[in-house]
Amino acid sequence: MSDLSVANNTATKAFDVEAIRRDFPILAQEINGKPLVYLDNGASAQKPLAVLDAMDRYYREMHSNVHRGAHTLGDRATAAFEGAREVVRDFLNAPSTKEIIWTRGTTEAINLVANGLAPRLKAGDEILVSHMEHHANIVPWQMLAERTGAKVVPVQVTPEGELDLDSFNSLLTERTRILAVTHVSNVLGTVNPIAPLIEQAKKLGVITLIDGAQAVPHFKPDVQALGCDFYVFSSHKLFGPTGIGVLYGRAQLLEEMPPYQGGGEMIERVSFERTTWNVLPYKFEAGTPAIAEAVGLAAAINYLDGLDRKAMEAAENTLLVRANELIETVPGMEVIGTARHKVPVMSFKIAGLHPSDIGTLLDQQGIAIRTGHHCAMPLMNFYGVPGTARASFAFYNTLEEVEKLFTGLQKIQRLFT
Numbered sequence: 001m002s003d004l005s006v007a008n009n010t011a012t013k014a015f016d017v018e019a020i021r022r023d024f025p026i027l028a029q030e031i032n033g034k035p036l037v038y039l040d041n042g043a044s045a046q047k048p049l050a051v052l053d054a055m056d057r058y059y060r061e062m063h064s065n066v067h068r069g070a071h072t073l074g075d076r077a078t079a080a081f082e083g084a085r086e087v088v089r090d091f092l093n094a095p096s097t098k099e100i101i102w103t104r105g106t107t108e109a110i111n112l113v114a115n116g117l118a119p120r121l122k123a124g125d126e127i128l129v130s131h132m133e134h135h136a137n138i139v140p141w142q143m144l145a146e147r148t149g150a151k152v153v154p155v156q157v158t159p160e161g162e163l164d165l166d167s168f169n170s171l172l173t174e175r176t177r178i179l180a181v182t183h184v185s186n187v188l189g190t191v192n193p194i195a196p197l198i199e200q201a202k203k204l205g206v207i208t209l210i211d212g213a214q215a216v217p218h219f220k221p222d223v224q225a226l227g228c229d230f231y232v233f234s235s236h237k238l239f240g241p242t243g244i245g246v247l248y249g250r251a252q253l254l255e256e257m258p259p260y261q262g263g264g265e266m267i268e269r270v271s272f273e274r275t276t277w278n279v280l281p282y283k284f285e286a287g288t289p290a291i292a293e294a295v296g297l298a299a300a301i302n303y304l305d306g307l308d309r310k311a312m313e314a315a316e317n318t319l320l321v322r323a324n325e326l327i328e329t330v331p332g333m334e335v336i337g338t339a340r341h342k343v344p345v346m347s348f349k350i351a352g353l354h355p356s357d358i359g360t361l362l363d364q365q366g367i368a369i370r371t372g373h374h375c376a377m378p379l380m381n382f383y384g385v386p387g388t389a390r391a392s393f394a395f396y397n398t399l400e401e402v403e404k405l406f407t408g409l410q411k412i413q414r415l416f417t
């Protein structure tokens, strides 16, 4: 048995995209007789061998239920599971592991917070979101508003796809209780200037939640530097397994919030007269958790820590720059979302073509993109489109793949318009 800890990975690899691609076995296959070009990373990213191996090893050598302490396997599973929590704490630069709650993903994390904040809201209070939110950062707040009489108020976006700061300034008022905004838009790729927004909100005592689902695959957030109350993300977009996500919450707020679900693990004592809650973070983790998935997520973060972050961000930016250069080679192509600060995500339409046809025809060439409303119907309405085609890049994509996308689009455009 080797070291049980999943918290250590020291070797820093230089940024060599071909070597990196060998770490992702799924990429080396053909789809419809063509080499796979995977450009649907915004929906879910692929997993490196380090993640597959860590989960396999966990099941082969360590699996048992956690926090039971009666035998050696239980201790191993608990060490791996709590070690993973420490990896996430370090990733977010959170002050304490008691502020790291495992959830099923971003969606569950936001629902947990919305539920927990219900006792603080009353009729007339406002929850500020933005027009570019994913439904996961709209609907839970609408459900909360329904329960409490509060109102969900959307901050406008500009035609370029940036948050409209005048709209933000006029809508952030003494009625605002919660600010829930995305760090990075899943449709537009816009990186929002969340630090100053949080700072302004805090001055009015507003509770802040940041949806980091699309940010963490591209850069490391620092929750202490940001000063947010809650930060949420999903493992599967961060090159980790599905079925697990993270809620970072400030301890004081988490202490004050009621539990989300009841059951085993989240209690201190149960009797028919009175039940009391476990300490943080367990108060919010009812039932047997996703243990192997936590181990897998930690392995993904450790893998990323082994890469040169600056080189990775530069390589991603090169992909976006090349994609932008090639837009004019496809007649009738229009990009939606041209913010100054973007991650490599490109939503677009092509005159005369339905987005879903673009997706199907690209798939025939081995190229995977996403089409549709991207769970952002209010944003689609704002742009007056039923949906878009979206190519979302990861650090393992190559310039050659960007070029293949555009060659593919040129072909489709020639054939069908």
Ligand SMILES: Cc1ncc(COP(=O)(O)O)c(C=O)c1O
Pocket (backbone or CB within 6 Å): 042, 043, 104, 105, 106, 107, 108, 134, 136, 137, 182, 184, 185, 186, 211, 213, 214, 234
């Ligand atoms: C910005 C954003 N928020 C929330 C979500 C929801 O994430 P999940 O389905 O993993 O809970 C997504 C997923 O696409 C997203 O892009």
